[in-house]
Amino acid sequence: MTINTEMKVRVAQIAQVADKVKRFRFERADGQPMPVFSGGAHVIVSMRDGKALRRNPYSLMSSPEDTVGYEISVLRVENSRGGSAFLHEKLKEGDELVLSQPVNLFAHDHRAKKHIMMAGGIGITPFIAMMDQMEREGAAFELHYAVRTRTHGAYWKELQQRYGKHRVKIYCDEEKLFIPVADVLANQPLGTHLYVCGPAGMINGVLGKARELGWPKQNLHSEEFLAPPPGKAFQVRLARANRTIDVAPHQSILEALEANGVEAPYLCRGGACGQCETGVVSCDGELEHNDHFLEPDDKASGKKIMICVSRIKGNAVTLDL
Amino acid sequence: MNLNFKNESFRDDYTFKNSPESIRRFPFPFNEDKYMYSVNMEPHVPAGPAGHAYNNAIDVDEHFVAEMRDRALVLKEDPLRYLALPHMMAAQWDTLELLMENQAASYPEHFTLEKNGDQWHWINRPMGIDQIFTFGDASTLPMEPLEYITRQAQGDFVIVDQRDGQLWCDAGMVTTQADWSLDFDIGMNFHEWHGPVPLAHEIGVFDRALKFLLNLQQGKPVRRLNWTMTINPRLDTSPENYHKWGPDRATVTPENVGNKVHLRCELQTLWRLPRSNAILFVVRCYLIKMEELVTVPKWARRFHRVLRDLPPELVDYKGLTRYRPTTVEWLAKFDDGQPSTPGIYPE
Numbered sequence: 001m002t003i004n005t006e007m008k009v010r011v012a013q014i015a016q017v018a019d020k021v022k023r024f025r026f027e028r029a030d031g032q033p034m035p036v037f038s039g040g041a042h043v044i045v046s047m048r049d050g051k052a053l054r055r056n057p058y059s060l061m062s063s064p065e066d067t068v069g070y071e072i073s074v075l076r077v078e079n080s081r082g083g084s085a086f087l088h089e090k091l092k093e094g095d096e097l098v099l100s101q102p103v104n105l106f107a108h109d110h111r112a113k114k115h116i117m118m119a120g121g122i123g124i125t126p127f128i129a130m131m132d133q134m135e136r137e138g139a140a141f142e143l144h145y146a147v148r149t150r151t152h153g154a155y156w157k158e159l160q161q162r163y164g165k166h167r168v169k170i171y172c173d174e175e176k177l178f179i180p181v182a183d184v185l186a187n188q189p190l191g192t193h194l195y196v197c198g199p200a201g202m203i204n205g206v207l208g209k210a211r212e213l214g215w216p217k218q219n220l221h222s223e224e225f226l227a228p229p230p231g232k233a234f235q236v237r238l239a240r241a242n243r244t245i246d247v248a249p250h251q252s253i254l255e256a257l258e259a260n261g262v263e264a265p266y267l268c269r270g271g272a273c274g275q276c277e278t279g280v281v282s283c284d285g286e287l288e289h290n291d292h293f294l295e296p297d298d299k300a301s302g303k304k305i306m307i308c309v310s311r312i313k314g315n316a317v318t319l320d321l
Numbered sequence: 322m323n324l325n326f327k328n329e330s331f332r333d334d335y336t337f338k339n340s341p342e343s344i345r346r347f348p349f350p351f352n353e354d355k356y357m358y359s360v361n362m363e364p365h366v367p368a369g370p371a372g373h374a375y376n377n378a379i380d381v382d383e384h385f386v387a388e389m390r391d392r393a394l395v396l397k398e399d400p401l402r403y404l405a406l407p408h409m410m411a412a413q414w415d416t417l418e419l420l421m422e423n424q425a426a427s428y429p430e431h432f433t434l435e436k437n438g439d440q441w442h443w444i445n446r447p448m449g450i451d452q453i454f455t456f457g458d459a460s461t462l463p464m465e466p467l468e469y470i471t472r473q474a475q476g477d478f479v480i481v482d483q484r485d486g487q488l489w490c491d492a493g494m495v496t497t498q499a500d501w502s503l504d505f506d507i508g509m510n511f512h513e514w515h516g517p518v519p520l521a522h523e524i525g526v527f528d529r530a531l532k533f534l535l536n537l538q539q540g541k542p543v544r545r546l547n548w549t550m551t552i553n554p555r556l557d558t559s560p561e562n563y564h565k566w567g568p569d570r571a572t573v574t575p576e577n578v579g580n581k582v583h584l585r586c587e588l589q590t591l592w593r594l595p596r597s598n599a600i601l602f603v604v605r606c607y608l609i610k611m612e613e614l615v616t617v618p619k620w621a622r623r624f625h626r627v628l629r630d631l632p633p634e635l636v637d638y639k640g641l642t643r644y645r646p647t648t649v650e651w652l653a654k655f656d657d658g659q660p661s662t663p664g665i666y667p668e
Contacts, residue, residue, distance in 0.1 A: 005540040110408035
């Protein structure tokens with residue numbers, strides 16, 4: 001017996017908060033309270049878009065203690081696989097969607113003497129909930145937030161008003177201002193933790209600099225949800241179920257399984273959590289590992305694959321499913 | 322459900338016993354005639370026949386008042402049975418909320434929780450407690466929130482923090498334990514505190530269990546059963562008090578097995594906590610005397626077979642060596658050799 005804890009919600013409000021960024025507020029259709037969550041948590045939003053069922057992870061940005069509704073902010077991306085285009089262009093106030101329970105893969109360390117957050121663009125969203133919780137818990141924090149232009153950057157004015165300019169610092173690409181990573185990281189008190197959320201290049205740059213400066217790995221945290229990269233079509237053979245399923249160029253293996261009624265475990269759908277790790281029986285082709293979860297040895301072994309973001313270059317892969 | 326709370330003891334004169342209803346609701350841990358470690362976790366959803374210990378997510382039974390009295394006695398002698406590292410305050414409030422909400426929802430005759438924003442009103446009638454406090458403000462309670470609520474909830478409680486892909490034992494209330502010590506394990510990680518368990522490491526049980534727990538989801542608690550045996554109905558079988566209970570193991574005779582030897586079952590439930598992202602690990606201890614256990618023919622048969630065929634490493638680790646032969650011999654009288662039916666519930 002499994003517990004179905006998915007929540008049916010109604011879109012209570014849609015607001016344009018910056019160029020290409022919309023905020024969505026969801027309230028439960030049955031009037032029950034939303035669960036309290038921890039800053040940094042995300043939910044999976046399930047969207048029925050015509051025939052397609054889309055399930056994407058989005059960080060929660062509302063106050064973790066707000067049990068009336070959850071809020072997310074979504075950037076309209078150019079080459080949307082469908083999720084951001086659907087949310088921006090088709091979803092209307094009053095429509096119904098399904099949310100998962102909150103899952104946190106980006107929790108702050110409660111032992112920290114101080115928290116430093118670095119956000120790039122839409123990577124700001126988990127930090128909005130985190131700061132709300134840190135402020136409530138009386139924790140010391142500062143935010144360094146890089147935006148392309150002042151009109152692209154969401155929420156920076158509100159955050160500066162709420163927490164003060166000494167704790168919320170804005171850097172605008174257009175004004176040739178960049179986060180002075182090395183200066184910020186130098187001379188922090190012992191027990192400071194660093195959190196980074198933004199594009200892959202930014203995360204790698206900041207974490208690399210921190211390691212160079214001798215920061216312990218345990219004090220560094222980052223989150224990046226990967227969209228499953230497209231590729232060529234291939235086939236998945238399910239060894240135990242004795243079935244063959246086609247994976248389309250813009251589909252992940254997980255999505256192809258779900259579209260064919262096969263239930264597979266998942267949590268983040270972004271290559272981070274490890275829940276969808278699946279055994280590879282054989283592969284006629286080359287595995288393309290796109291996740292952040294498997295160790296290099298595991299990737300090299302060819303025996304495991306994270307089906308939410310990884311695929312193959314070739315004809316067919318046989319999975320232990 | 323109106324419970325008749327019993328006046329009984331878990332020390333000195335050992336007046337603890339189970340009513341017939343309490344026997345039938347016992348979470349018997351063996352679903353087949355043999356036993357080996359496994360991760361054996363299942364969703365913690367209401368289950369079992371009416372009245373069973375699995376009916377409510379947080380179980381309160383006829384032993385509640387006596388168990389809370391015994392906990393208070395243990396804490397008086399040894400305050401270090403309650404420990405919480407400073408960074409666990411959010412997890413303490415999470416736990417208080419979870420226990421108060423569940424006990425009030427499942428046993429409204431005995432517990433009431435009223436919330437008005439941060440102003441909470443908690444009533445625990447069996448213990449005569451009526452408390453108004455501010456949720457999130459520890460100065461409005463007579464002690465830290467975790468100690469406060471776990472003095473009013475059955476079972477041991479350990480809160481593990483999740484960091485760096487590991488789980489860390491960073492807070493707890495532990496007074497009804499099967500020979501382990503919170504004071505010894507505090508601050509250890511998942512692999513460290515399971516270090517002494519034999520056989521299980523070799524079969525990879527702990528690596529799999531850790532991976533499973535790291536992804537434990539909010540709203541989807543899980544449970545498993547663990548077991549050992551205890552001589553006399555003693556809840557506090559701690560290493561600190563070994564001198565008080567260890568020697569009892571040499572007092573078992575064919576005449577006293579039925580009353581003295583107890584199967585000790587731990588219903589372990591694991592909950593993802595909302596604010597702290599920590600995991601609450603509840604270890605609820607249930608005791609049943611051999612003479613009570615054999616009133617259920619299926620359990621008599623099965624427990625005889627399990628105990629008779631237990632691997633020697635487990636006999637030794639669970640501390641059963643001295644009295645197992647006497648107990649197996651006694652139980653053999655109740656094993657009619659019939660096949661036993663599947664599942665853990667009485668026929």
